[in-house]
Amino acid sequence: MAQQEEHRQTDRSLTMSRAMVEAIAHEMREDDAVFYMGEDVADYGGIFDSTEGLLDEFGPDRIMDVPISETAYIGAAVGAAQEGMRPIAELMFVDFFGVGMDQIYNQMAKNTYMSGGAVSVPMVLTAAVGGTYNDAAQHSQTLYGTFAHLPGMKVVVPSTAYDAKGLLHTAIRDDDPVVYMFHKRLMGIGWLPAPDGPKTGVPEEAYTIPFGRADIKREGADVTVVTLGLHVHRALAAADSLADDGIDTEVIDLRTLVPLDIETICESVAKTGRLVVVDEDYRSYGLTGEIIAGVAEAELAALDAVERVALPDVPIPYARPMEDEVVPDTDDITAAIRRVRSDE
Amino acid sequence: MAQQEEHRQTDRSLTMSRAMVEAIAHEMREDDAVFYMGEDVADYGGIFDSTEGLLDEFGPDRIMDVPISETAYIGAAVGAAQEGMRPIAELMFVDFFGVGMDQIYNQMAKNTYMSGGAVSVPMVLTAAVGGTYNDAAQHSQTLYGTFAHLPGMKVVVPSTAYDAKGLLHTAIRDDDPVVYMFHKRLMGIGWLPAPDGPKTGVPEEAYTIPFGRADIKREGADVTVVTLGLHVHRALAAADSLADDGIDTEVIDLRTLVPLDIETICESVAKTGRLVVVDEDYRSYGLTGEIIAGVAEAELAALDAVERVALPDVPIPYARPMEDEVVPDTDDITAAIRRVRSDE
Amino acid sequence: MLGVTELQDMYETMVMARYYEERLQEEYLEGKQPAFDISAGPIPGELHLAAGHEASGVGVCHHLRAEDTVTAPHRPHHIAIAKGIDLKAMTAEIFGRETGLSGGKGGHMHLFDPNVNFACSGIIAEGCPPAVGAGLAAKKRNTDSVAVAFLGEGAIDQGAFLESLNLASVQNLPVVFVIEDNDWAISMPKERVTDVTNGVQRAAGFDLPGTRVDADDVVAISDAATDAIGRARDGNGPSLLEVQVHRRMGHFMGDAEGYRPDADKDAATRRDSIERLETKLRANDIDDETLDELRSRARERVDDAIEWAKEQPEPEPSAAYEDVFSSPPSEDPERAPSVADTGGED
């Protein structure tokens, strides 16, 4: 809460990518053990501006370009982390997970447990996620559910510059492996214009945002919308448009999927009775199911209506009319909110 | 239905592995395009007896041992399938998915869609799944949710020899990529004794079981239990024990996760009002969430109580007391069934 | 040895491939004025153009038949064109239109033309294993088809490529791996990501013959490809071919190449395989008029394809739900639930 106050008070606003770079730079200054590995992170500054400007300050040994060998360098991050370094390894697009998944899932995520806590793996795996710019089936996914399903990794998805910085400080300082998924459309990259929402006030000093605390981005009494990443902004737009019709929508930004703040969601549903879960990941066997099931377990009696708005179970198509069709937009959310209210 | 009748009438019973081998042999005799690739599938006959005896009949060109290069040989199966062959590629343990996931997910699953249907990928990826024999975190998972979440693959999980054979015939004949996950504990392998349930009557002739048809393994009026694989048998045992107490449990075996037969589940819940979902995969962001959410969407009013019984969100521990703790057993299911009835 | 007619064919295809990229660049960037917004303009998504790579696609694919399989990476157009892809349908696909090869579902990194057995995909080295699979299919069917996997020099450190070398080798499959070495993997020069001077040095460790063509010369590439493809066709197994090409444009459109020395950019432009071939053709007494004719024919095909593509309708939004499966699970309205017993013998 206090942090959020501060954020309202600062008069400096940043794009999400600048906020992330600031967190990384701060942690690298404070701690020699922190370094960044990835493809095109040095001279290029990260395809999605994730390391822009860092090479100048920290040099190529700490802002390291690596071969296109995700298995090798992500696994190397695991090994370095186990030796007490604090690597940040970037997977350029989350869609590439399949070439490095064994290291991610069978080592990064499990070594702490398999060692009975004798070993820890303090690393961050960053990955760009999301569609909306016609990059088709191999470059547009979010895969939130895939990563959140597999135990051993904390999973973070910021939606604003303020959250992005605070959550990244927490992630780098965390002693466990953290998967930090940033949405390309939110970064504020020159060639990929961001909506207004993610550019927020950001304090210059370091601050952390605890994992497992959803953020109520908009309070409302009638309907609970649970979402994350880009869709926080689409949900807020839907909420705004419905306010004119007297529908008062609460928008909850999950911020972290593991740990999941199911309590905040349940409290909200206890109040509203109506739940809409909005996700850019595939519909089935993923995030929307988890949220609805979590609420059904804890608040079944309070739950009057439920809807999910998610990417249907199709790979992501290239052409605009089709991509627009499958990626949930504000109208889809608005319609779902109306539907859960339709029995009133 | 007719098939099931037949299965009741046959007087020959087989283990699940024999039933699978019979389906493979039949399809290989009928169609030259079918071949099997995997590690230790030739002389060894498959670590889990999945190809036992096939080398003798079909020789090493069709029962092919391959290097320990899952990416290369699973991707080769994709390429061969696109040329009209019908490969079956075996991933020895599903836990190894991470070394081949890019080929599985970005090619096998997506090429049909990305080509707008110009290309099809008629292959089967078989994989052994499941725990209960202390093989620890890297050799005991089911990962049902991981595979079912990603669109483009049909996902099959048999629980009996009868289903295993019929579903495998369907899988091999299907023009789409099918992930066929067989539970090690059900196979009837000499060194890994199976429970009685999976050994069923199996007709000698070929027969198919359509995908997307759950099977009600036990009819009941009071509680709906939805499950799959090994846990069908544990759920049936729980149902039997509760019958003495007058609790009449319906046990639904999903058989395929994609397509998912949500209708059969919803019809059952409309009758019972009480739902228990039992899964050997990790609890969060997976199968249990999907089933509960699917029912909540369609039958919220009918749903009086819901429980999930699944592997908690921990990697799978090695030592017996801990593995027994996390893998749901009959008592866990019994307790959950009682809990959903507790308000009566 | 190539006859002069073949050289003329190659010239025409190379000009076509080059002009194709130039025209796409124009269309792509025009739609992104004044500010570059990747989601604006007539061509959606990322665009990786292959200007400077022509000699590779043409020199190799010249020796292939329609039944031979080619897999290409994210920078595929020159290879697709050389393989004889349906140019109009490919262009419509790149423009995201309904009559595109994939009905607009795939886009420029996911071009599939089963008529000429061409496919490409966007993950580094991902096409190598399927090419091995195509080679396996050819061997199993006892045809003399071959498969060729193209990849960039940045892809030689990826498991999918390295494992494929071994699998093709141990199974003695008719596969040729072609490394297009343009010195760069996005912003990373090759010496930053590997210690070997050339990718072809990897071949011996997998018991494969390897050849490198150092000059961006379609005739030399064609000669080396004749050997490699011939070997594969004759049942003598896989090989690795590496060819020097040049990246005349940014990695993708919109790439300002801030990381790239001007001298390197200039050099890439100067070493022009098309001019080189032109000189050869002139030495073979091909006159200006003939060259002009070849060029205009090539350009005309490209202009026609682009014009045609731009007139094509966009797909219906609802088409997005089709083609997940070749045989979609049937929605059987009369379906009855299945009820079985389980357990023991019957």
Next chain:
Amino acid sequence: MLGVTELQDMYETMVMARYYEERLQEEYLEGKQPAFDISAGPIPGELHLAAGHEASGVGVCHHLRAEDTVTAPHRPHHIAIAKGIDLKAMTAEIFGRETGLSGGKGGHMHLFDPNVNFACSGIIAEGCPPAVGAGLAAKKRNTDSVAVAFLGEGAIDQGAFLESLNLASVQNLPVVFVIEDNDWAISMPKERVTDVTNGVQRAAGFDLPGTRVDADDVVAISDAATDAIGRARDGNGPSLLEVQVHRRMGHFMGDAEGYRPDADKDAATRRDSIERLETKLRANDIDDETLDELRSRARERVDDAIEWAKEQPEPEPSAAYEDVFSSPPSEDPERAPSVADTGGED
């Protein structure tokens, strides 16, 4: 050159490693009588024993310090022992006991002893990248520690190994890759899965020095390891070492080895690195009494460890919920929901 005291040390460790496997085999199989049921008996799960691999673990690890990192594959005991792992805690882990290295969570394929920087894991070649990471950490910290990744000859076709060779090479890291060639990958003889005669042939393609030791001879292995480890320690980069070992038992316990010719099994038993070293020791005037003493000390340690382990308590079932994270998400009872605004500038 190794002094005779070192040879005696090595002998003792090799005897210990061999005897350890023999004793585990006994314990494991005894619990699985009369019918072999993998879930019965005092040792849970699969068990891959390394009898016949001793010269590799000992010859290499003899030159390592506690700070040096070792990653081992699914067949790890001989390496762990040679690296100086806590034998009792390792044994308790294998027996699935509370006082095991991982409190019973890991088991025989997942042994972690941070005191001697040892770890192993069950997926083929999976330990290679983390070893590269340990080398990277050493380089960044400017220590002279090295990292060694062990793998089987069946693992040389796996992307994780091949990519690691390149990454270690281009970063010039203090890493040694050790291939233990026992001719078999479960039931697959090496000529079935690769065309190269030996794994070490892969080295040149990654600009790495490679050495193969053809005889299962701990002295020769030790000499080769001295070079490789010394090179790494001196900042001269990674190398690849391949050593011939033998699989004296089945791939895992319960493997009837129906696929394996008797002659091959016999040969593996005859080529005994321990006897070979014994001969050397005798040639160095080590008498029977001393050898006996070394042997009994080794055996005693093993017997003690096994006896101790069997007395250890099993873990509580509830322990299964611990250690998913080093810093578990806190359950803060006073947590208030976070309420923020979003949007534009403030």
